[in-house]
Amino acid sequence: MNKRERFFSAASAGIFTAVTVCVLAVVLLTPPARYSLTDKPYLLGNLPLLLLFLPVALGLFALGRWFRGRKLPFSPDSFARCFSLAALPLQFYWSLNYYFSTGWDVGWLSQFAGEYFSGVARSAQWYLSQYPNNTLTFGFLLLCRRLEGWFGVIEPERCLAISTLLCCCLCCWTGYLTYRNVKAFLGERWGLVGFAAFWGLVGLSPWVIIPYSDALGLVFPALLLHLYTLAPQQPGKRLAKWVGIGFFAGLAYCIKPQSFLLFVAIVLAELFYCKKETLRRSVLPALAAALAMAAALALPKAVLRMTHLNLDPEAKIGAAHFLMMGVNPDTYGCYNTEDYAFSESYPTKSERDSADFTRYAQRMQAYGPGGYLGLLQTKIACDYNDGTFGWGVEDDFWRGVQNAKNTLVSNVARSLYYDNGRHYDLWCTWAQFLWLGTLLCGAFSGLYRSKDGRLRVVQLALSGVFLFEMLFETRARYLYTNVPLFIVLAVVGLREVYLRLGSRTAANQHK
Secondary structure: OOOHHHHHHHHHHHHHHHHHHHHHHHHHHHHOOOHHHHHOOOOOOOOHHHHHHHHHHHHHHHHHHHOOOOOOOOOOOHHHHHHHHHHHHHHHHHOOOOEEOOHHHHHHHHHHHHHHHHOOOOHHHHHHHHOOOHHHHHHHHHHHHHHHHHOOOOOOOOOHHHHHHHHHHHHHHHHHHHHHHEEEEEEEOHHHHHHHHHHHHHOOOOOHHOOHHHHOOOHHHHHHHHHHHHOOOHHHHHHHHHHHHHHHHHHHHOOOOOHHHHHHHHHHHHHHHOHHHHHHHHHHHEEEEEEEHHHOOHHHHHHHHHOOOOOOOOHHHHHHHHHHOOOOOOOOOOOOOOHHHHOOOOOOHHHHHHHHHHHHHHHHHHHHHHHHHHHHHHHHHHHOOOOOOOOOOOOOOOOOOOOOOOHHHHHHHHHOOOOOOHHHHHHHHHHHHHHHHHHHEEEEEHHHOOOOHHHHHHHHHHHHHHHHHOOOOHHHOHHHHHHHHHHHHHHHHHHHHHHHHHHHHHHHHHH
């Protein structure tokens, strides 16, 4: 590698390692945040859970040494593919036994979708004028309503079953893509480790039943990384690869901006790794990716045209609002109703942005360096100290809990995922255990040495996610869409520890 490439590789690995060590220190040493986003009934504290993860890792190492040089009795590719297909109906059936209609933004959008088909569009027009970033999510719920109208036998009043099925499809696809992504870096056997980690942490997560940008955006980071790691030889396929990257990056931005950050990291990596002799060949793929992204970014406007909704651009709540809310001293950077009312009180977008930024500057001045560091510490705890990713903490979360549909399965599922369930603490502890293990192993991914800069793209993207959360309004669920990337780095870090322990053991045996 030349100096520019070495700088990018070292900077990406160093920044991510520093961020992860900082996160682990805060999670382990900071008491639970005062805000309720981290209030979960864990059976054990974070340190005991991490200590419990060590024998699990050693067990995986022993299993890996035993399988080394042995042929697996099955094809990992076929297993991952068949498991993903078989898991879809099972996950869907499992979800049907505990799903419910929730409140907050999801409830609003679902209500607006129903009102639209009833001939009332004014409420949707008001909401989307303020939050146009949810236009594609609204279009998704309209699609679910349309499908429900065609079938009319699953859930006659709501589109929950249809949206749950589609989200299950995205989840299963993401699991398979996670396997392929880990395989691209480490091979198929380590790919199975990543596949198992995905299903333990994400596949069993109840977020799949919430038809919002978190579940819809889950697939995009994994898909973008999968496309980026492809190395097609034919020029036509290489062009198609970049068209796919551009288009799905545009979709990711429209649905969940945090899932778009991987594309930003890809662009930075391509700039650092670009050579003069390949510059001319890169022009056409870059142009194709830009055009594909432009097509994806136009989809929200297509939804508005089809629904005949005319949004008011002056009502938009912009980035300055979320920047201001990200330093709110009462909710520690989380959603605040008074901040929303403050922003809404200004009639024009320019006045609103100016007032929001002024209040942001005032709050930053009031904090001072020490106070702001304390706020960041709390925000890190709120974001990263919750393996359930903020499950159950949004306003009016348990709005439409329905009667149990199946005596045995429903009772078991609801006892795990409902906050009043008998075994709710078991699932929360399990999720926290896997999440802390993922963070710990990911910290060792900086040890990965390769001339290939693709892994550095993942590290840079997750460092960008950290920065995004520290600057703007914070939520633990905002990390959910990037969990497949965290898993990739966790498996890489686990493998690096395995290799170093193995080499040290071999060296001691030769003494």
